[in-house]
Amino acid sequence: MDEPVVHISGFRMDFADTTVVRDLSFDVRAGETFGFLGSNGSGKTTTIRALLGLYEPTAGVLHINGRPFKPEHGSRLGYLPEERGLYKKEKVMDVMTYFGRLKGMDRHSARQWSLAYLNRVDLAGKAATQVDKLSSGEQQKVQLGVTIMNRPELLILDEPTKGFDPVNRRLLMDIIGEQKSDGATVVMVTHQMEEVERLCDRIILLKDGTSEAYGTIDEVQNKYGGRIVRIRHAGPIPPSPHYEVTLEETNYAELSITDGTDEAAILRELMDAGLVIRSFTTTKISMEDIFIRVYGDHTQPPSSVPARAAAARGA
Amino acid sequence: MAQHNLGTVISFEFVRTVTKLRFWIGTLSVPVIMAVVFGMIFLSNTSTSTAAEAQKNAQFSISYLDASGLITPADAAAFGAVPAASSAAGIRDVQSGAVDAYFEFPAHPETTAVKAYGADRGLFENGKYAAVAQAMLARAVAVKIGSPQLSRLASGSAQVDTVTYQGSEVSGGMNSVVPPLAFLVVFYGLVVLLAGQMLNSTLEEKENRVTEMILTTLKPTTLITGKVLALFMVGLVQVAVFASPILVGALFYRDAMRIPEFDASQLEFDPLRMTVGLLILVGGFALFTTTLVAIGAVMPTAKEAGNFMGVMIALIFIPFYSVSLVVSEPHSPIVQVFTYFPFSAPVTALLRNAFGSLGIVEAAVVIAILYIGAALMLRVAVRLFQYGSISYTSKVSIRTALRAGSRHAVAGPAEHPAEK
Numbered sequence: 001m002d003e004p005v006v007h008i009s010g011f012r013m014d015f016a017d018t019t020v021v022r023d024l025s026f027d028v029r030a031g032e033t034f035g036f037l038g039s040n041g042s043g044k045t046t047t048i049r050a051l052l053g054l055y056e057p058t059a060g061v062l063h064i065n066g067r068p069f070k071p072e073h074g075s076r077l078g079y080l081p082e083e084r085g086l087y088k089k090e091k092v093m094d095v096m097t098y099f100g101r102l103k104g105m106d107r108h109s110a111r112q113w114s115l116a117y118l119n120r121v122d123l124a125g126k127a128a129t130q131v132d133k134l135s136s137g138e139q140q141k142v143q144l145g146v147t148i149m150n151r152p153e154l155l156i157l158d159e160p161t162k163g164f165d166p167v168n169r170r171l172l173m174d175i176i177g178e179q180k181s182d183g184a185t186v187v188m189v190t191h192q193m194e195e196v197e198r199l200c201d202r203i204i205l206l207k208d209g210t211s212e213a214y215g216t217i218d219e220v221q222n223k224y225g226g227r228i229v230r231i232r233h234a235g236p237i238p239p240s241p242h243y244e245v246t247l248e249e250t251n252y253a254e255l256s257i258t259d260g261t262d263e264a265a266i267l268r269e270l271m272d273a274g275l276v277i278r279s280f281t282t283t284k285i286s287m288e289d290i291f292i293r294v295y296g297d298h299t300q301p302p303s304s305v306p307a308r309a310a311a312a313r314g315a
Numbered sequence: 316m317a318q319h320n321l322g323t324v325i326s327f328e329f330v331r332t333v334t335k336l337r338f339w340i341g342t343l344s345v346p347v348i349m350a351v352v353f354g355m356i357f358l359s360n361t362s363t364s365t366a367a368e369a370q371k372n373a374q375f376s377i378s379y380l381d382a383s384g385l386i387t388p389a390d391a392a393a394f395g396a397v398p399a400a401s402s403a404a405g406i407r408d409v410q411s412g413a414v415d416a417y418f419e420f421p422a423h424p425e426t427t428a429v430k431a432y433g434a435d436r437g438l439f440e441n442g443k444y445a446a447v448a449q450a451m452l453a454r455a456v457a458v459k460i461g462s463p464q465l466s467r468l469a470s471g472s473a474q475v476d477t478v479t480y481q482g483s484e485v486s487g488g489m490n491s492v493v494p495p496l497a498f499l500v501v502f503y504g505l506v507v508l509l510a511g512q513m514l515n516s517t518l519e520e521k522e523n524r525v526t527e528m529i530l531t532t533l534k535p536t537t538l539i540t541g542k543v544l545a546l547f548m549v550g551l552v553q554v555a556v557f558a559s560p561i562l563v564g565a566l567f568y569r570d571a572m573r574i575p576e577f578d579a580s581q582l583e584f585d586p587l588r589m590t591v592g593l594l595i596l597v598g599g600f601a602l603f604t605t606t607l608v609a610i611g612a613v614m615p616t617a618k619e620a621g622n623f624m625g626v627m628i629a630l631i632f633i634p635f636y637s638v639s640l641v642v643s644e645p646h647s648p649i650v651q652v653f654t655y656f657p658f659s660a661p662v663t664a665l666l667r668n669a670f671g672s673l674g675i676v677e678a679a680v681v682i683a684i685l686y687i688g689a690a691l692m693l694r695v696a697v698r699l700f701q702y703g704s705i706s707y708t709s710k711v712s713i714r715t716a717l718r719a720g721s722r723h724a725v726a727g728p729a730e731h732p733a734e735k
Contacts, residue, residue: 087331
């Protein structure tokens with residue numbers, strides 16, 4: 001089996017007397033898009049910073065391409081940190097050329113590449129504009145351009161869509177997709193579960209500094225029940241060892257199948273209990289549902305669960 | 316790659332500084348102000364000498380009394396002066412407006428002041444009374460001596476060339492002091508003008524949140540070294556700009572600005588003192604730059620960092636307050652302390668080197684202190700930047716940041732919970 005691009009084993013991180021990450025281990029394989037998920041303060045950014053040598057780990061092994069990361073190793077890394085920033089008083093083109101040169105491009109190539117990129121993201125006319133004169137969304141685009149200069153082999157994106165409107169979010173996702181098609185390995189720290197389901201091959205969920213779930217999307221979905229039954233009905237839902245009622249409203253309910261029972265058996269059980277079933281659909285548990293189940297509804301406004309239910313009903 | 320990146324950092328930092336309008340406004344404002352001052356000196360000197368001449372030749376009615384016997388009626392007549400009946404009468408004539416001035420020459424004008432009484436013509440024009448009284452006396456003395464040559468000698472205008480020896484070798488005197496003293500001027504210029512930039516050079520990465528992108532792209536040592544070298548180059552540009560009006564003035568307007576006559580060809584460039592001066596200049600600049608960069612790395616904002624700039628600037632001026640001691644008693648305890656304390660060493664040692672009181676062993680020790688100190692501060696600055704600048708909003712404890720080089724992270728509790 002190929003050596004993983006990212007290998008983290010037994011990672012522990014203490015800040016003074018607080019342990020932020022404990023005994024964390026996972027690999028990221030070449031060419032995959034890896035989702036790094038977790039609630040605020042769960043240790044994601046700390047892990048990324050330690051992986052990139054910005055923090056000294058308290059314990060553990062953190063390797064990129066088989067050794068601790070050092071910029072002078074010449075790895076083609078594209079890193080979009082959570083804390084965004086550019087040289088605000090410089091012109092867009094000067095900043096991009098500077099980073100391009102630091103990443104090993106010659107001045108001409110860096111400028112040519114930057115012009116093409118700015119054209120792609122509708123900023124061609126802003127090449128000579130001072131960075132702080134751009135809107136925050138435009139600055140994000142420039143920063144993404146700096147990140148993907150010189151065809152990175154490993155892209156680490158810490159909340160890449162933060163600050164983007166839906167249109168630019170789509171553009172960003174397209175660009176990340178292109179990088180992946182070009183062979184880049186992508187590690188994405190995000191809260192956007194839709195992005196995770198659309199882009200990621202495998203994920204890790206971090207909770208309180210430890211791994212809560214790790215594997216492919218299917219594997220993680222299966223771990224959390226895998227399938228959801230949505231029903232429109234009349235009458236009370238009977239308790240069952242085969243499912244758990246995760247949402248119940250007057251005429252609508254969501255049941256999470258907790259064992260290997262198939263959907264037809266569940267339907268039969270409900271009808272045998274005298275329930276009037278008006279509609280019966282099954283779906284896989286969404287990553288958003290898993291996220292909320294793992295981290296709790298306190299991460300969302302109280303109204304969001306009914307809102308999701310309404311969305312699921314097509315209301 | 317590291318070489319390439321060092322060049323890239325130097326080029327980026329230098330170009331972006333010298334292509335800014337505000338850099339040139341700040342830089343050019345100094346020579347412009349100097350030009351204005353020189354212009355005012357020029358105009359003032361011109362008008363002063365004109366006024367002095369006018370005052371000496373001023374024609375106004377004078378009465379006088381001479382107890383010294385030096386002033387003959389012919390001397391007095393040359394100035395239109397007539398004898399007064401008495402001291403009281405002379406003063407009364409001035410008060411009544413009968414004459415413009417009354418001069419009272421004492422019996423011993425070489426020890427006692429001549430008294431001049433005159434009608435008030437304003438602060439500046441009143442100077443004519445003293446000027447004319449002196450001119451009358453000078454003319455009288457010159458006539459008494461009887462020889463213009465002797466008169467010039469008596470007025471102390473004889474030229475003296477001094478030759479001094481160090482052993483059997485002729486020593487350079489002031490001509491050998493001036494060239495190495497230039498390093499002190501350059502040092503002051505560089506540090507005073509660039510201290511703010513030194514302090515802010517790493518703060519910018521921190522305040523703009525560029526640190527993480529930078530630290531994953533190049534070694535912090537390369538970044539800091541590049542910034543220090545770029546600052547040195549910027550400093551040289553500023554020194555050149557600032558020096559230009561002085562050079563122009565010295566070359567083309569020397570007389571008008573009353574720059575003392577000195578023949579540049581007589582300047583002595585002692586290779587040893589020039590080498591020592593250059594090494595101390597570079598070492599001192601490197602020490603101050605790395606120290607200010609290190610301070611910038613642990614401060615969250617320019618405002619907080621600015622408090623430290625005053626301290627650093629004070630350190631280079633303190634030895635200057637005891638400059639006479641440095642020159643006259645270079646081996647006194649206080650001068651020795653200033654010589655070897657790293658942050659006062661550059662100024663003290665450059666002064667002593669210029670005046671020839673810094674021995675070769677002392678120079679070697681000072682240079683070693685500065686270069687070792689600069690190297691250590693560079694390491695500290697790099698470490699503080701590496702582990703401190705990522706702590707965006709809080710001031711990092713220096714001790715914690717330095718310990719971070721081993722196995723601890725520095726982001727305090729205030730930093731990591733903000734993580735998303």
